[in-house]
Amino acid sequence: MSDPLVRALQELLGPQRVLATRGELLVYECDGLTQFKSAPRCAVLPHSTEDVQAILHLLHRERTPFVARGAGTGLSGGAIAQRDAVLIELSRMKQILEIDPVDRIARVEVGVVNAELSKAVKPYGLFYAPDPSSQTACTLGGNAAENSGGPHCLKYGNTTRHMLALEVVLPDGTRETLGDPFAGSAGYDLRGLFIGSEGTLGIATEITVRLCPQPESVVTLLAAFETLDAACRAVSDLIARGVQASAIEILDQRTIDAVESSVFRAGYPRNAGAVLLVELDGPAIETAEDAERVEAIARANHAILLQRAADEEQRMKLWKGRKGAFGAMGRVAPDLYVQDAVVPRTRLPEVVRGIGEICDKYRLRLANVFHAGEGNLHPNIAYDGTRAEEVERVHEAGREIFELCISVGGSLSGEHGIGLEKREFMHLLYSPEDLATFCRVREAFDPLRLANPEKVLPVHACLELRSALPSGERGTR
Amino acid sequence: MSPANRLAPQSAEEVAALLRDAAAQQLPIVARGGGTHCAAQPAVHARAATLELRGLSKVLAYDPGDLTIAVEAGCTLAELEHVLAENEHELALDAEDPERATIGGLLAADFPTRAGAVGRALRDQVLGTRVAQVDGTLTRSGGRVVKNVTGYDLEKLFVGSRGTLAVLVEVALRVHPRPPARAIVAAACASFEEAHALVLRWRDPQPAQLDALDGEAARRALGDLPAPLADARWLVLASWRGTERVVAAHAERALSAASALGGRAQRLEGELAHRAHAFDRAPRRALGVADARDAGEPGLVLALAGRPSQAPKVEQILAHALERSGCTTSARRYADGAGARLRACFATAPSRERFAALLDALASVPLTTAARVHLESAPSALHEELRAKHFLALRPPCGGLAAMRRVRAAFDPHGLLSPGAWPELDGAEPEREASSPSETRA
Numbered sequence: 002m003s004d005p006l007v008r009a010l011q012e013l014l015g016p017q018r019v020l021a022t023r024g025e026l027l028v029y030e031c032d033g034l035t036q037f038k039s040a041p042r043c044a045v046l047p048h049s050t051e052d053v054q055a056i057l058h059l060l061h062r063e064r065t066p067f068v069a070r071g072a073g074t075g076l077s078g079g080a081i082a083q084r085d086a087v088l089i090e091l092s093r094m095k096q097i098l099e100i101d102p103v104d105r106i107a108r109v110e111v112g113v114v115n116a117e118l119s120k121a122v123k124p125y126g127l128f129y130a131p132d133p134s135s136q137t138a139c140t141l142g143g144n145a146a147e148n149s150g151g152p153h154c155l156k157y158g159n160t161t162r163h164m165l166a167l168e169v170v171l172p173d174g175t176r177e178t179l180g181d182p183f184a185g186s187a188g189y190d191l192r193g194l195f196i197g198s199e200g201t202l203g204i205a206t207e208i209t210v211r212l213c214p215q216p217e218s219v220v221t222l223l224a225a226f227e228t229l230d231a232a233c234r235a236v237s238d239l240i241a242r243g244v245q246a247s248a249i250e251i252l253d254q255r256t257i258d259a260v261e262s263s264v265f266r267a268g269y270p271r272n273a274g275a276v277l278l279v280e281l282d283g284p285a286i287e288t289a290e291d292a293e294r295v296e297a298i299a300r301a302n303h304a305i306l307l308q309r310a311a312d313e314e315q316r317m318k319l320w321k322g323r324k325g326a327f328g329a330m331g332r333v334a335p336d337l338y339v340q341d342a343v344v345p346r347t348r349l350p351e352v353v354r355g356i357g358e359i360c361d362k363y364r365l366r367l368a369n370v371f372h373a374g375e376g377n378l379h380p381n382i383a384y385d386g387t388r389a390e391e392v393e394r395v396h397e398a399g400r401e402i403f404e405l406c407i408s409v410g411g412s413l414s415g416e417h418g419i420g421l422e423k424r425e426f427m428h429l430l431y432s433p434e435d436l437a438t439f440c441r442v443r444e445a446f447d448p449l450r451l452a453n454p455e456k457v458l459p460v461h462a463c464l465e466l467r468s469a470l471p472s473g474e475r476g477t478r
Numbered sequence: 479m480s481p482a483n484r485l486a487p488q489s490a491e492e493v494a495a496l497l498r499d500a501a502a503q504q505l506p507i508v509a510r511g512g513g514t515h516c517a518a519q520p521a522v523h524a525r526a527a528t529l530e531l532r533g534l535s536k537v538l539a540y541d542p543g544d545l546t547i548a549v550e551a552g553c554t555l556a557e558l559e560h561v562l563a564e565n566e567h568e569l570a571l572d573a574e575d576p577e578r579a580t581i582g583g584l585l586a587a588d589f590p591t592r593a594g595a596v597g598r599a600l601r602d603q604v605l606g607t608r609v610a611q612v613d614g615t616l617t618r619s620g621g622r623v624v625k626n627v628t629g630y631d632l633e634k635l636f637v638g639s640r641g642t643l644a645v646l647v648e649v650a651l652r653v654h655p656r657p658p659a660r661a662i663v664a665a666a667c668a669s670f671e672e673a674h675a676l677v678l679r680w681r682d683p684q685p686a687q688l689d690a691l692d693g694e695a696a697r698r699a700l701g702d703l704p705a706p707l708a709d710a711r712w713l714v715l716a717s718w719r720g721t722e723r724v725v726a727a728h729a730e731r732a733l734s735a736a737s738a739l740g741g742r743a744q745r746l747e748g749e750l751a752h753r754a755h756a757f758d759r760a761p762r763r764a765l766g767v768a769d770a771r772d773a774g775e776p777g778l779v780l781a782l783a784g785r786p787s788q789a790p791k792v793e794q795i796l797a798h799a800l801e802r803s804g805c806t807t808s809a810r811r812y813a814d815g816a817g818a819r820l821r822a823c824f825a826t827a828p829s830r831e832r833f834a835a836l837l838d839a840l841a842s843v844p845l846t847t848a849a850r851v852h853l854e855s856a857p858s859a860l861h862e863e864l865r866a867k868h869f870l871a872l873r874p875p876c877g878g879l880a881a882m883r884r885v886r887a888a889f890d891p892h893g894l895l896s897p898g899a900w901p902e903l904d905g906a907e908p909e910r911e912a913s914s915p916s917e918t919r920a
Contacts, residue, residue, distance in 0.1 A: 103678065103787040148627045159625065161634070162602050171881065178877035183817030184850035185783040186588055186638050187876040188900060189885060193601060193634025197627050214682050241543040243566075243655025284683045286727045287720060343623040347543035375625040376544070415625040423628075430628060435617045438889075439630050445884035457629065 006063060006087070007043050013055050018046040029088050032073040032080040033135070035336065036386065037421050041068065041082035046093050050168060050176065050206040053089065057204070058174035060087060066454045067172075069204045071112065071143030074135040076339055077420030079146065079199045083455040091142050094206065097121055105212045106165065106182050111142025111205055118210070127212040130157035133416070134324050145205050148197030150416030152323065153280070155374040156247035157213065159416065161196045168207035169195060172447040182209050194442070199418050200453040202446040216247075216282035220292045221316045224299035225273035225306035229253045229357075229369065232275035233350040235302035236373040239279070240346045244294055248280040249374025250323055256330065256370040256381075260322040263329035267322025270306055277304075277373070278323055326370040327381070334366065334383030338395050340402055344411035346376045355405045356380050363398040377415035378406070403429055419457045427459050483526070488533040490550070490608060490616055490647040497645065498614025500527055506897045507612075509641040511583025512554060514575045526897070531582055534647060537561055539622065546605060546622055548650040551582025568656040570598040574760040582646040588638030590781075590819070590854065592687060592758060599816060601637040603652050609636060609644035612890045622650040635885065640899035643889040660686070661725035662717040662754045665736040665743035666703075666710030670793050670812070672741065673712035677814045678786065679735045683728060685716040687758045688814050695809030695823070699757040699764040700750060706742040712812075714741075715754055765809040766825040767855060778824040778833075779854040780840075789818040796820050799839035805832050827857050834863050841867065872902045879903075 004021065011019045020026060021043040030038045042065075047053045060067050066086040073080050082088050094110035097118065101107070102125035109118060115136040119128045132151035133139055139149070145167065150159045157163070165182035180192030195202055226232040232251050239249060252260065257269045257276060269276050279295050281288040296307055310316035322329075330337055344352045353369065360367035360382065371379040380402060384395050403413060403426050413423050413430055427436060439458055444450070487493045500507050506526040534552035541547070542565040549558060555569070555576035562568055572591045573579035584591075584600070591600055606620030619632035636646060663680075667673040673690040680688060691699060696713035707713060714736075718728040729745045736743035746754050757764035767777030784792045789812060800807060800822065808825035812818065828836065840851050856864065872879060879902065886893070886903045893904040 101785075101787070104785045148631070150625060150627075154625070158602060159627070161631065162599075175880075177881065180877075181850070183783060183785050185590070185781075185817070185819075185852055187850065188872045188879070188903065189639055189643075189882045190601060190634045190637065191878045191881055191885070193631055193637075194885075197631050217683070237543060240545060243545075245655075284724070284728065287683075287724050290721060290724065343621075343625050345541055345544040345546070345623060347541055372625070376623055377625050410622055412621045412623050412626045413628040415623075416627055418627055419629070427629065430621070431618065434615045435619065435629075438611070438615075438617045438619070438632070441888040442630055442632065442635075442885060445888040446881060 004043070006065060009059060009063075010043065010045055010056065010087070013059060014045060014047070014052060018048075020044040020046070029070065029073070029082065029090070032070070032078060033076045034078040034081075034420065034422055036338070037078045037081050039081050039083060041088035042085045044088040044090050046090050048093050050170065053170045053204055053206050054174050054176055056087075056089060057170050057172060060451060061173045061449070064449060064451070066451045068453045069142070069146070069200045071140030071146075072114070072135070072138045074139040075143060075147060075420065076341070076417040077147075077414070077422045079418050079420035079453070079456055080143075081421060083421070086454060089204065091204070091206075092140060094142075098207065100125065102127060104183070105214070106209055107212055108207060108209045109141055110207055111140060111145070113141050115139050115141055115144060122212050123215070125212075126215050128215055129210060130154075130163055130213050131160045134327060141208055141210070142205055145196050145208060146198070146200045147416065147418040150372065150375075150377065152248040152250055152372060154416070155249060155372065156245065156282070161193060163211045164192070164196055164208050165211055166209040167192055167195055167205045169203045169205045171203040172449065172452045182211075197418070199420060199457050201443055201457055203452055218285040218288045219280065219282045219316065220288045221310040221319055222279045222281075222292060222295055222299075223269070223306070223308040223310075223319055224277040224279070224296075224304040225270045226275050226277065226303065227305055228274040229353055230350050231302050232277045233353050233373065235277055235299055235304070237347055237349055238298045238302065239295065240374065242294070242298065244291055244298070246279050246291070246295070246374060247282045248278065249372070250278040251369065251371055251373040252276050252278070252323065252326060253369040255333070255366070255368035256326050259329040259333055259368065260326055263325065263332060265322050265325025265329050267318050269322055273305065278319060323370070330368060330381055330383065333368070334385060336384050336386040338382040338384065338399065339417075340378065340380045340399060341414045341417040342378050342403060342406035342411055343415040344376045344378065344406050344409050346374070348409040348411075349373060349376060352378070352406060352409060352411070356402050359398050359401045359405065363394040365394060365398055372415070375415060376411070400426070421456060424455075424457055424459050484528050484530060486530045486533050490534065490610060493529065493531070493534070493645055493647055494610040494614045494616050496529060497610050497612055501612050501614065501892075501894060504892065504894065506894050507645075508896050509582070509586070509645045511552065511580030511586070512575070512578035514573060514579045515583060515587040515589060529645060531580060531645070531647075538648060541622075542567065542653070544624070545653040545655070546624065546650060547653050548606075548622055548648060549581055550648055551646040552580050555579050555581065555584065562653060566656045567653045569651060570603050570654060571600065571651070572759065574762055581649055581651070585637045585649060586639060586641050586646060590852075601634050604633040604637055604649060605652060606650040607633050607636050607646060608648035610647050611644045612892075612895055616647070617644075620650065624652060641896040642886060642899050642903060643895065645895070657719035657721070659722045659725050660717055660719050660755070661729040662687075662715065662746045662751050663729050663732045663736075663743060664707055664746055664754070665714045665741040666707045667712040667714060667741055670712055671790050672739070673714050673812065674789050676714045676736055676739055676741055677789075677812070679739065680714070680716045680732055681814065683718070686719045687715065687717040689716075689758075689761075690714045690812040692810040695765055695811060698766055698809060699761075700753045704744070704750070706744060715757075717754070717758065761811065762823070762855060765811070765823050767809070767823045775857045776855040778827045778856050778860065779821055781819050781821045781852045781854050783817055783819050783850050783852060786814055786818045789814070789820065792818065792820050796822055799836055802839045803828075803832050803835035805836045821854070827860060830860065830863055833860050834867070837863060837867050872900055
């Protein structure tokens, strides 16, 4: 191996834990967003916080950029190695270090898979709330980086509400504990800043999470509507009338079709224009009352079918269709472009209609499956990535969808993050001064800009900041 | 402080312009809301100007159907509650003095709230912010939608930053439907351990309030207690909110749980329920720990925060420190939610000597028992002891100090904003001298 950096990393970790051949690196070329591809300089497999510290010390000394990666399920290109970065694969750090059922916390290494934690704490009557669709594969470290959501975040909140403390290694190799599960705040909430920073401030290695008591009862309802518009209006009504559901999801006709033709078949009515999945959890007396309210609102919005899951098996089946929707859509076309914009819940019907019109204009095939209760849209555009002209149309439509969402007071991303994919759209939402502030915060952690370079912030935003600084205050790039 | 140093901007743009001017003269600036935060504030630079933000009191956008509201930071909690009441909505924010407490002040101070104590932390209520930075730039982060991961979560940084990073001028918040009914249940316990066991039992389903008071505090807050509760050494209070049917069912279940543990419990009705609710809304006032409005001087409240399972141990630590220092509390309060908080409340503050001894006793406690001491309220006479003993200093095991300093410098390189709020985070230490406490409350 001729690369001296690879040799140095091998000396540090042993040759088995440094991957540097083309074949070994192929799998790391992209994450869940397949439009962007870039191979890392090499990949390293730390087993401990100390390993991560040693790696970052070395990379800092060598001024070499790095990118942390969990399971590689992210949908915004956050785990793709830019600028010949070293990829730090954290999935080997998968110990659950502590479960405390009285204090309702768990301390885990970052490579623990999201669903594995809930499985481990189930015997104590507890669960870990954030449930991204990729939860059987994605790691808690990746969830921390993206501030991941999931259907049940409507009631329980995104990842940031559930991660109470982080053990992190900063880009210069120093180790810090951010936050404290119970002791209350002291100084700035760097924990809150770090979560959702997409690996650009450092690498988390251990996490203390909050565990929630399993609800006494769960009621899952399906309401089918003739049109997507009617389903969206029902959601606006549910929110406005204060129904406290744990999840409110919509699947449109094309998604229903894809799901029902796949292994994720859930028994959704194929003749419906859209189905609404509503889940309620909590004490039985509460869920029973709320279920009646949900059904009344669905009827008032002309639901053509109302169904309550009779048992756990039926409930799991209804969710299997929702959680497998992205996989099922793989049948529709070779490539999928999934957006993640958020709009006020009062604007859902008009925005969903508008997105349909944009896709019609660009002759693109659109399917919608989304966290309607939070106004978090996931328009899925099916296309063929080998046809440049079609890819161009996808990009144009994508930009118009963002512009539409922002024009009604929305935002670019609800849970997937900005990564590579959306950074050039950041200026639609933020002024140059806003972006310069983000850059300054980033540089407070990483003046050399080694951590996950070229993510989140548009490149020009920070270059402008740099040129505005007196030369003595500029970092080395 | 001369009147010239009290600035009263009426808009975000005026705040920005005043900051720009102050920065040009290297003048320190302290932003001030309603002045209701009673914990000890540090001495500030004698030349510091105060930025009074009460003039920024507009509601910018209230979307009842989306359950969000955007307001200027000088809006008081009472003003906002009035607007939201039209739609039977509320915020998960509270203050002892809602007529004076401003939204910006509450967020900057990150004072423990009762909503926070049941898992609705203040910082999770903020959807977006607009701030004026020290150089007069106005910037935004977050937005007005309920789910958002676009860019860094600077809102988390600003909440609890005590005005040291930037001046909050606008805030977007979550709004919640106000449940129609409430049931309050109380149980008499013979010891703290018994009360603690019941608190753990009453955590599910999640109550809106979960508190334990020592006997004296209970009588002070609630008045004469009915026979089954009268001789309580500790009284545990919990309330649930929802529809009438739901809260009645929760109360029934709580009573059964208490009797299974051998406690005497009952649902509070009428005047007693009213007083328990008043205690929940303004605990310091109900416990006779005078706040700024009542007496011009706050009482003393110290809190030890830690793991719920460790609460009995933390209670022993506190009892031991009180005994060693000869300090007598007027109320002891234990609340559980996002963690356990043991509070020692003093209607009459102890002498400076005894207070100094109490601080020494607490300082020698190995805080690795996962407890941290917080000062929630202190009369100005005791501020000197607090400063002299660096009692409120940020120091290890508080993590990330070096990074906090760099973050501070990234926003405020010359340390002009609220200097001394955390002396450890100020850059070049400006010359400081003590000023009177009424001027130093933020």
